[in-house]
Amino acid sequence: MNPQNVVVYPIVLHPEDAGGYSVEIPDVGNSWPQGDNALEALEMAQDLIGTMLVNKSTFPPATPFESLTVSSPAIKTLVEVDMLALRKNHTHIVRKNVSIPEYLNELGKKQGLNFSEVLTEALHDKLNA
Incomplete structure (x- = not known):
């Protein structure tokens, strides 16, 4: 920890x-x-x-x-x-507007990604949180 x-x-x-x-x-x-x-x-x-x-x-x-x-x-x-x-x-959620390359957006939508979940996981990894 x-x-x-x-x-x-x-x-x-x-x-x-x-x-x-x-x-x-x-x-x-x-x-x-x-x-x-x-x-x-x-x-x-x-x-x-x-x-x-x-x-x-x-x-x-x-x-x-x-x-x-x-x-x-x-x-x-x-x-x-x-x-x-x-x-x-903690359940308090903050709304963020982010910009990503269009091709990643299209690939993610095709695969049914939850973009908020992916961003949250990436932030946890990046910040060691």
């Missing part, structure tokens, strides 16, 4: 008096996702990070884990998000 396709950010789990956890994500967004338990809170943090970054070509730098200070009973940990997998499942 290409390391540029994976992001890792520190987060802080804050236990709530009523139960569950709220999650502080210092480097991404201004939202605090919540979960009924630690595992759900981690999943919500991954989801929020992925959603905030899915359409970005560069990602905000992560705060070094060692420099993140927390007070008890808060828990600091790391969350990893596979941006490649997320992007492959």
